[in-house]
Amino acid sequence: MATALITGGTSGIGLGFARRYAADGHDLVLVARDQARLDRTATDLHDRYRVGVDTISADLATPDGCAIVEKHLASTAVDVLVNNAGHSLPQPYPYNPLADEERMLDLLVRAPLRLTHAAIPGMTARGEGAILNIASVAGLVPAGTYGAAKDWLIHFSESLRLDLAPRGVRVLAVCPGxxxxxxxxxxxxxxxxxxxVDRVVDQAMKDLRRGKPRSVTGWHFKLYAAAAQHAPRRLAARMARSRTPKE
Known part of the structure; x- marks a missing residue:
């Protein structure tokens, strides 16, 4: 039976992907910091979908937390990796504490980089797999350090998609509003x-099957993404400052 490992899998978009993959018959590995919440979510998903659900309590904003999950990815066959864990900050840069900015970047950039690196050898050896990186339409416009991190994740995903396609591994940047x-x-x-959440997950699964590089849900966010891509950078910056979507 195939297995999906999902970071931030106890709430929000991560939980949405957990439910979808469980409904499709995948066993799950859920990663989050709160063990009690992991246990409750695992029990609920197992009872509802009758699939195996393992949990890993780890803080992915730390090297030690990443190492715990990397070890699992290196030693266990994982067919799907969903890099979802993340958060934004309440104030624009530079009004947040620098330590909070660094922690956010560790979670949004370093963690997906490290976990993806650990997952790729097993996937390419088996000749199949999927990596879904949960970015944001905020990554398409100049939107502070949060947007910059999501922009990195989008471009990382698109580059990786080209590199891994010949080896049977699909990569998708999911860009919710x-x-x-x-x-x-x-x-x-x-x-x-x-x-x-279900609408975002539905669209992402369709776009993954279609082999698209990015998944954007909703006509209004598709228009937003198109405008951000083709508008002059000065106008795109104004778009970001007036109303920047975040997941």
Missing amino acids: FTHTDAPKASTVPAWIWLS
Whole structure:
């Protein structure tokens, strides 16, 4: 039976992917910091979908936490890696503490870099696998350190996709906009703009099957992404400062 390892798999988009892969018959490995929440989520998914669910308690913003998950990826056959763990910060740079900025970059950049590096040898040896990196449409515009980290993840994914396609491994950058998760919500954003987690996951799974490099959900965010890609950089910067979608 195939296995999917999902970071940040106890809530939000990560939990959405966990439910989808469990419904499709995949065993799961869920990674998060809170062991009690991991245990509750694992029990719920096992009882609902009758699949195996293992858990790893690890803080992926630290080298030691990454090493725990890397060891599992190197020693166990994992068919799908979903790099989802992450968060944003309440203030734009440079108004957050520098330590918070560094921790966010460690989680959004270094952790996917290290976990992907650990997963690739097994996937390429088997000639199949999938890596989904949860980025954001914020990565398509100049949007501070959060947007810069997501931009890195998008370009990392697209480069990796070209390198690994001949070896049977698919790579997708998932770029959600405003999505209903457990994270604090922007109260000024109209209700019609928000996406559901299931809608983001549905679109990502379709785009993965189609071999697309990026997955953007919703006509409004597709327009946003197209405008960000083709607009002059000065205009794109204004778009980012007026309203930057985050997952």
